[in-house]
Amino acid sequence: MNISIIGGGITGLTTALALNKLGYSSTVYERSDQLNEIGAGLLLQPNALKVLEWLGIRDEVSKLGYEITNMEITDRFLKPFRKVSTETISDQEGNLSLAIHRADLQKVLANAVNSLQPIAYDARYVAHEIKNGKVNVTLEKSNFQTDVLLGCDGIYSQVRKAIFPDSTLRNSHQICWRGISAYKMPQELQRKSKEMWGKRIRFGFAQLSPEQVYWFAVKSRSDQDKNLNKEQVSQLFKNFTPMVSELITAADYIHEDELSDVNRLDAWSQQNVCLLGDAAHATTPNMGQGACQGIEDAYYFANTFARNSQISDAFSRFESSRRKKVDYVVNTSWMLGKIAHLGIGSILMKGISILTPDAVLQKQMKQLYEIDSF
Numbered sequence: 001m002n003i004s005i006i007g008g009g010i011t012g013l014t015t016a017l018a019l020n021k022l023g024y025s026s027t028v029y030e031r032s033d034q035l036n037e038i039g040a041g042l043l044l045q046p047n048a049l050k051v052l053e054w055l056g057i058r059d060e061v062s063k064l065g066y067e068i069t070n071m072e073i074t075d076r077f078l079k080p081f082r083k084v085s086t087e088t089i090s091d092q093e094g095n096l097s098l099a100i101h102r103a104d105l106q107k108v109l110a111n112a113v114n115s116l117q118p119i120a121y122d123a124r125y126v127a128h129e130i131k132n133g134k135v136n137v138t139l140e141k142s143n144f145q146t147d148v149l150l151g152c153d154g155i156y157s158q159v160r161k162a163i164f165p166d167s168t169l170r171n172s173h174q175i176c177w178r179g180i181s182a183y184k185m186p187q188e189l190q191r192k193s194k195e196m197w198g199k200r201i202r203f204g205f206a207q208l209s210p211e212q213v214y215w216f217a218v219k220s221r222s223d224q225d226k227n228l229n230k231e232q233v234s235q236l237f238k239n240f241t242p243m244v245s246e247l248i249t250a251a252d253y254i255h256e257d258e259l260s261d262v263n264r265l266d267a268w269s270q271q272n273v274c275l276l277g278d279a280a281h282a283t284t285p286n287m288g289q290g291a292c293q294g295i296e297d298a299y300y301f302a303n304t305f306a307r308n309s310q311i312s313d314a315f316s317r318f319e320s321s322r323r324k325k326v327d328y329v330v331n332t333s334w335m336l337g338k339i340a341h342l343g344i345g346s347i348l349m350k351g352i353s354i355l356t357p358d359a360v361l362q363k364q365m366k367q368l369y370e371i372d373s374f
Ligand SMILES: Cc1cc2nc3c(=O)[nH]c(=O)nc-3n(C[C@H](O)[C@H](O)[C@H](O)COP(=O)(O)OP(=O)(O)OC[C@H]3O[C@@H](n4cnc5c(N)ncnc54)[C@H](O)[C@@H]3O)c2cc1C
Pocket: 006, 007, 008, 009, 010, 011, 012, 029, 030, 031, 032, 041, 042, 043, 044, 123, 124, 125, 126, 152, 153, 154, 155, 157, 158, 176, 178, 216, 257, 276, 277, 278, 279, 283, 285, 288, 289, 290, 291, 292, 293, 294
């Protein structure tokens, strides 16, 4: 059976590896002409790390990342709203989250895929049609036929547009800048990930190595906020602890995004075509779970595909195995972002944090970090 994957991002590459583990070969088609990832970091939480473990690449990934021992929301001077215990940021086996440069993760995944079947670069998906049970795919520069087409082409997915032309994005009206800075963290902030909340503006960071810090800055968007340089972004945070400006100005390069998610789709598949990762359910990044959910998709997809001989059964079981958690992540992340950017967001969050018992937080984290065994 031919399986073709559109998109060589984290979801597409992990899906190719997961399918291979269960005996299916596939080809990844990527529009860029080479491996490409923005200069930013990523938090891989225990649910994603378990999938990488299953794939046999966790140790390689872990060597390139940095374990984070504490994640919390604080005020703009790093005073925690409430102290979070280690148990709430690790899973039951004590797995912690890992901060990693996106390019490093992408390289490990791409090398593993290339050793099975070379990734087809410079292969932009344009359209497809289904005839006699086969999918005829048009790329910008060539065509091919496949039995199964997987759309892993991200939040602006063209595969999604082709099968669900009415699908839309939901704009949070928040703008985000990300960067990586050479910076030596003070001892008390080593291996910590913090998100500082001011008034409709927030700043977060995590260490990628002893000398490198990944940071992100988010603001309610106004017309003046586009294409800012790092000095202008730094100015927005002049009322925060001085470390924030130091981190922003130390970055080589900053990356700007408007934060959106995908309005909930009624279905993730149509005939022989299925969507995974951001293409199906992009989330705002407030829970640091977007890529983790794409990695989980790969695991659940391959396992349901291997256990169902009919493609339509496999697709519908995959979707039903994933909907509950994905909806929880997308909705909670959206709500967190909204609270953060209310005028009284910090006060509200502080109240919520103090009133939420540790046991409730632990239960939520357990649900998030667990994956099913097949
Ligand atoms: C500010 C910010 C911070 C984030 N932080 C985290 C975090 O800490 N932890 C976390 O888990 N997630 C995080 N995320 C989310 C994460 O970045 C995404 O969920 C993840 O990258 C999605 O992976 P993907 O492979 O599904 O899509 P993408 O990464 O978008 O990959 C899609 C791939 O498809 C290719 N492609 C697109 N169109 C075509 C086409 N027509 N033909 C062929 N190829 C195509 C693209 O070139 C790309 O390589 C964050 C997101 C943002 C915006």
